[in-house]
Amino acid sequence: MDAKTGDISGGCPFNGDGGVRALLGRTNRDWWPDALQLEILSRGGTSPDPMGDDFDYAEAFNLLDYDAVKRDLTALMTDSQPWWPADYGHYGPFFIRMAWHAAGTYRTGDGRGGASSGQQRFAPLNSWPDNGNLDKARRLLWPIKQKYGKHLSWADLFVLTGNVAIESMGGPVFGFGGGRKDVYEPETDVYWGSEEQWVNEGVPTRILPDEGKALESPLAAIQMGLIYVNPEGPGGDPHDAEGMARDMKETFARMAMNDEETVALTAGGHAFGKCHGAVPPDQLSGAPEGEGLHLMGFGWATDPDQIGEGHITTSGLEGAWTPNPTQWGGDYFRLLFKYEYELVTSPAGAKQWQPIDPDPEDMAPDARDPSKKVPTMMTTADMALKRDPDYRKISERFRDDQAALDDAFARAWFKLTHRDMGPKARYLGPAVPAEDLIWQDPVPAGSTPSDSDVSAFKSKVLASGLSVAELVKAAWASASTYRQSDHRGGANGARVRLAPQKDWKVNDPAELAKVLGKLDELRGSLSMADAIVLAGAAAVEKAAKDGGFEISVPVTTGRGDAGEEHTDAESFEPMEPFADGFRNYLKTKAPVKTEDLLIDRASLLGLSIPEMTVLVGGMRALGAVSTHAKHGNSIGVLTDRPGTLSNDFFVNLLHMGTSWEVVDESGDEEFIGRCRLKGEEKWRATRTDLVFGSNSQLRSVAEVYAENGHEQKFVTDFVKAWTKVMDADRFDLRCAKYHQ
Known part of the structure; x- marks a missing residue:
């Protein structure tokens, strides 16, 4: 199996043993049969969105007082509440985890997951074991969400809060782009896996090499209910160092991260805060989606006195990674390489690693009592950063070059939290970075041809000897790569003429090359992206006329042509249609x-x-x-x-x-x-x-x-649907008014 493409079972994006039903996984009703069922009220196309179809979130966001929101969020970081006190008096690490887990569900296989619609508020994500106690983080944010209302979505607030949390503790931030519009119901078309148990219920890892079992695509997380990997080791085995590195490389690659980004994110995220495993998990209540009405959407609750003492269990691991859990710096790598570590068991029964004979200055403060000192810890996933040769080389470089780590973490965090937003044209706000990044699939600006140039080109195309079917297929091959899940693909950029798309079997490469070669010869000053779509439109118009109907297929020109320098070819490989x-x-x-x-x-x-x-x-x-x-x-x-x-x-x-x-x-x-x-x-x-x-x-x-x-209705409806696909990715036009 290819870790980058998720290609298994001869290219099938689903597990070949037939035991996994990629489009028929377990539903919220399966997990929580007693939960209130609201689907009946959305039948017949009725939208659950209380804002209405005419609400323009981008317009509302542009009226937001961005600096005021950041000031309020900064103040919140140290405004500890008695019902859920802040570790070390600072909520920053808690909010970083919230933002990370909101974004970290993204996977390249189908572009689904991610932070762009605020799905962490809904089942199943709100009740995943890996999202334990993040219900409290969202409630801490409610007064700010309430204050700014329609101008700030929950989805944007999650990510922005993570940024402010990093900044408030001295960490580096690359930028922020708003524009994530909230939804008001769970996304039921996301397949999270077919297991009938969560990660903490004894379910083995999804990768079992000895059994010939690979990680099923489009999944990225290594077990049901996890964001990434099991921090205790593959299947909970802390001694499987090779398997731990394998799982990390596989799952992070499927979430669009290379080894350097993986190391930077792991080290940067773990520079802050602590894990929670202070009490046995059997003392906890259930997850939010299945809890009683009186808890008002809270789950995993414990006695208020224990909460006040910091006796909280989330992952089951217990302890901080560094002696300065609310301060950015190089302590994570310093401690990782300074000490030998021994395997210990947390109070909740989880396996973790503790430094042997740590110096007093390398001990961490207690989360509730700064006068006390406790040992730091590392997870099995952390240990992989020095156990695995590839990760170790990167880690040692970051240990010795803090500026390199600063830059790498800031960029990787920005990618993590923005990867599912699509083209940069969709980003809003004053903190959008000027730099174009390769993973944003940049497309150079195009120019709009004259009507006479368009008409002349279409006439030449129809006289070229290319068939209707060939022209339609080329246009479809270019445009139908679009995915509304992460807004990647589409006709803009004409990447159908570049690797890997030009060689995909579904595109009939030999035929496609012939068509594109002829269009390139005929297009004159038109971009190839426009030429491909215009040629398809000309073919549809001819086909309709041959059927007795005079129609005009609308084409919005002005597309640009991307080159190899604008294209991360490897990242497009998972998009090949099976x-x-x-x-x-x-x-x-x-x-x-x-x-x-x-x-x-x-x-x-x-x-x-x-x-x-x-x-x-x-x-x-x-x-x-x-x-x-x-x-x-x-x-x-x-x-x-x-x-x-x-x-x-x-x-x-x-x-x-x-x-x-x-x-x-x-x-x-x-x-x-x-x-x-x-x-x-x-x-x-x-x-x-x-x-x-x-x-x-x-x-x-x-x-x-x-x-x-x-x-006539058939022809008219076909043209409308065809045009929708051809223009699906034209955010350069639809979002232009928000950038004036």
Whole structure:
């Protein structure tokens, strides 16, 4: 398995043993069956957002008094509350953990997770073992959220609070970008795993090399309910040094971090605060989502007197990493390399490492009584930074060069907390760094061509000998990489002509190279990004005209062209589609149904059911299926006039004169459609095709497009959905007004 791509089981993004249902994992109802069920009130498309569809958060954020918020947050850091006292009199470490865990769920495999919608407020994240007691951090922030209201989302507040916490303790911060709009319900389309127990309930690690078990993609955390790795070691084994480093490298890579960033984040985060494992975990109450009404959303509660004494258990580990837990500096690496460490057990029963015979000045203050001194500690994950040769080399450099650590931590923290925001155009506020970073997928500014240049180009394209299907497929290959989960991908930048996208099988590389070469020859002063989209629009217009409809496909020009210097090719590798039902492409049979993969892809594109349906029907009619599809380059094209934009796919799919049967050798993936009267073969199709006739909800939409009198509606709806995909990533235009 490739740690960067998460590629396992021959490229399948799901565990090949079939035991993991990548789109059918456990739900909140499974974890907490007695929790209040509100889904019935959101059925029929009813939004739970109390702000309404016309609320413009970016506009509201731009009116925020940013400096005043930071002053209030700075004051909060040392305003210790008796119901949850601050360790060492400073909430900074607590809030760093809150922000880190809000952002740290991001994973590159599908772009889901992260801090961008404030999901830490909702189940399952609000009740993950690794998020223990962060319910109190969020309540400490409520007066500030209440004060600034609509101008500051919870999602932005989480990250900004982490920044202020670092600054208040003398740490380095690279910048802050606002713009994370809150949601008001759990994101149910995020797969967190299929285990039926949490990490602290004896569940083994997700990587078991001796059993041939790799970490399933798109997951990144090493066990259910963790943000990253088990700090006690793989499966809780503190002696597995090799496995600890392996787990760290694997999970951090899947969260977009290289080894240097991993070391910097670990050391920087652990420069502050302490772990909590002062009492046995059986003394704690349950997690917030399953607790009684009288606790008002609090979980993991203990006796108030014990809380006041600091007798708190979260991770089960106990102690600070450094003798100065509220001050930035180089103590973490100094102590890590100065001492030999022995394995000890915390009061809560967790395995941790303690320095042997520490000097008095290297002892930490007690979290509640600064007159007392207690030993510092390291987790098994910390020990990996000097046990593993790769990590050790980086750690020694940071130990000897504090400025290098300062810069590396500040940049890695900024990446951690902003990786899921997408292009820099979405960042708001006065603290956005001027520097363009490679992981932001920068695209040079484009220019808007004249109408005459556009018209001339489209005419040349249609006379070039390139087919409708070829042009449509090239445009789709460029634009359909967009993911609304982390706002990466899309047509802007034309990265479809760069590695690795130009070589993805789903894109039919030889055909794509031919099309792009011809468009480059014809485009003149147009950017390649605009040329690809305009060529696709010209093909759709021609196909509609051939079907009897004069339409104009809107194209918003002005895209720029990214070069290799703007592109972290390695980071795009996890974005390669394993399946694309719109092009009837499936790399190999998966342990989940192929139609489920279509739904997941449509979700990442931000499509509704009607939009997905009309796009599939239109792509089939246009003949825009992959030549590298397992089933051939005409399967699913249920029309006698491919290349014409028509509703033939739905008309023929739903025709009662056709009966369907499985092609035996296909493994239930390919089907033959035969004439009921004569028995002759008429069509071939895949599961992705037939689901629009077999599934009652999808069929109800397909029937609309197959009905007499809806031919024009089909064409119109296809163009709208097509344009939505082509323009999905145009944040350079949609966000421009917020930067004036």
